[in-house]
Amino acid sequence: MADFPTVRWGIVATGMISEWFVTDVVKSDWPGKSANHVIQAIGSSSLEKCQKFAEKFVAPAKPSVQPTLYGSYQEIYDDPNVDCVYIGTPHSFHKQMCLDAIEAGKNVVCEKPFAMNVKQAEEVFAAAEKKGVFIMEALWTRFYPLMKTLQKVLHEEKRLGTIYRTFCDFGLEMDIPCLPDGSRYKDPALGAGSLLDIGIYSLTWGLTTLSDKVGEGAEDPEVSSTQTIAYEVDVASQVLLHYRSNGRQGICTSTTNCPPKDDFARIEGSKGHIIVYGKEPSHPDHFVFYPKGGKEERYDFDKPGRGFFWEADAVALDLQAGRQQNETMPWAETLRMMNIM
Numbered sequence: 001m002a003d004f005p006t007v008r009w010g011i012v013a014t015g016m017i018s019e020w021f022v023t024d025v026v027k028s029d030w031p032g033k034s035a036n037h038v039i040q041a042i043g044s045s046s047l048e049k050c051q052k053f054a055e056k057f058v059a060p061a062k063p064s065v066q067p068t069l070y071g072s073y074q075e076i077y078d079d080p081n082v083d084c085v086y087i088g089t090p091h092s093f094h095k096q097m098c099l100d101a102i103e104a105g106k107n108v109v110c111e112k113p114f115a116m117n118v119k120q121a122e123e124v125f126a127a128a129e130k131k132g133v134f135i136m137e138a139l140w141t142r143f144y145p146l147m148k149t150l151q152k153v154l155h156e157e158k159r160l161g162t163i164y165r166t167f168c169d170f171g172l173e174m175d176i177p178c179l180p181d182g183s184r185y186k187d188p189a190l191g192a193g194s195l196l197d198i199g200i201y202s203l204t205w206g207l208t209t210l211s212d213k214v215g216e217g218a219e220d221p222e223v224s225s226t227q228t229i230a231y232e233v234d235v236a237s238q239v240l241l242h243y244r245s246n247g248r249q250g251i252c253t254s255t256t257n258c259p260p261k262d263d264f265a266r267i268e269g270s271k272g273h274i275i276v277y278g279k280e281p282s283h284p285d286h287f288v289f290y291p292k293g294g295k296e297e298r299y300d301f302d303k304p305g306r307g308f309f310w311e312a313d314a315v316a317l318d319l320q321a322g323r324q325q326n327e328t329m330p331w332a333e334t335l336r337m338m339n340i341m
């Protein structure tokens with residue numbers, strides 16, 4: 001659409017998440033869309049992988065612009081036609097790739113977890129601030145209309161009354177020893193482990209449901225945690241949150257020993273409870289409000305594609321407005337999450 005902002009994306013890496021993101025944003029006909037997206041360039045460790053990726057995931061959408069294909073990541077950063085770089089490599093590469101893209105003056109959206117630790121994240125944000133570019137952690141779930149509605153129901157309409165507790169669990173059953181060497185789920189050097197990969201979502205549900213604020217204005221809960229280590233990675237993590245100001249508690253767990261459950265989050269309050277359902281906590285489907293002594297109410301949502309276009313559209317509006325941060329996932333919120341983890 002002519003009036004919408006257009007983002008020309010440079011995709012870094014051709015793995016699973018790049019496939020998911022690209023497949024969604026190349027489509028031009030989402031209901032409720034507010035931006036146009038062009039896959040301007042794709043960079044990979046191998047030009048051949050890049051070609052296959054473009055044929056399989058970009059060409060079927062018949063875009064008017066054909067992506068430029070590169071056998072390296074640096075060429076994406078140096079491409080003057082790229083507005084924003086999307087980084088879809090394993091966690092341990094995020095920091096350096098963000099820094100390289102920023103150095104070349106590019107805006108960046110980097111997959112979760114933003115970095116391996118809070119110190120790395122601080123370094124990247126400092127570089128982005130100095131260079132005057134936009135950067136955001138791609139915590140896509142926060143951009144779902146379901147998440148926004150749930151926050152309204154909890155924090156504005158206060159349908160649960162006083163919020164007491166949130167439980168969230170993300171399970172993915174994996175036979176880690178049987179995974180190939182070099183799998184990001186197995187190799188500690190790539191950031192393998194449940195907490196950074198999926199516990200980050202349990203924590204997201206905890207933080208967003210227990211407080212109405214994100215980033216700088218938000219209260220930092222007290223945190224206690226334990227982890228179970230096997231095969232050199234955390235196969236189970238539990239993070240307990242305690243908000244001193246109001247006594248709210250979060251029980252945020254993750255494991256690679258057990259499969260996901262579709263009733264993955266439960267928020268309890270003085271007037272009832274809410275259960276959030278979906279295949280995995282990263283992509284929720286609907287939620288149900290169970291008022292004490294009343295009739296349950298189900299909240300359903302359209303889910304176009306996999307659900308990546310909401311975060312992509314939000315970035316487009318930020319770039320159009322010349323912002324360096326996104327208000328749904330500001331830098332301080334990434335730092336808060338990284339600090340807790």
Ligand SMILES: NC(=O)C1=CN([C@@H]2O[C@H](COP(=O)(O)OP(=O)(O)OC[C@H]3O[C@@H](n4cnc5c(N)ncnc54)[C@H](OP(=O)(O)O)[C@@H]3O)[C@@H](O)[C@H]2O)C=CC1
Nearest residue numbers: 013014015016017018044045049088089090091111112113
């Ligand atoms: N938002 C979400 O729902 C999801 C987010 N993620 C996040 O995205 C990131 C990537 O995950 P995912 O796509 O599943 O990973 P994959 O292993 O499927 O792909 C990672 C890609 O990174 C590139 N790469 C560069 N160096 C390496 C290396 N040493 N080992 C492996 N890959 C390398 C490769 O692309 P090439 O050869 O083309 O350069 C590879 O295909 C992770 O940080 C993860 O947390 C993942 C899944 C879902």
Ligand SMILES: O=C1OC[C@@H](O)[C@H](O)[C@H]1O
Nearest residue numbers: 112172197198280282283
């Ligand atoms: O971010 C993610 O969400 C979905 C999971 O299946 C995946 O492992 C993880 O990286």
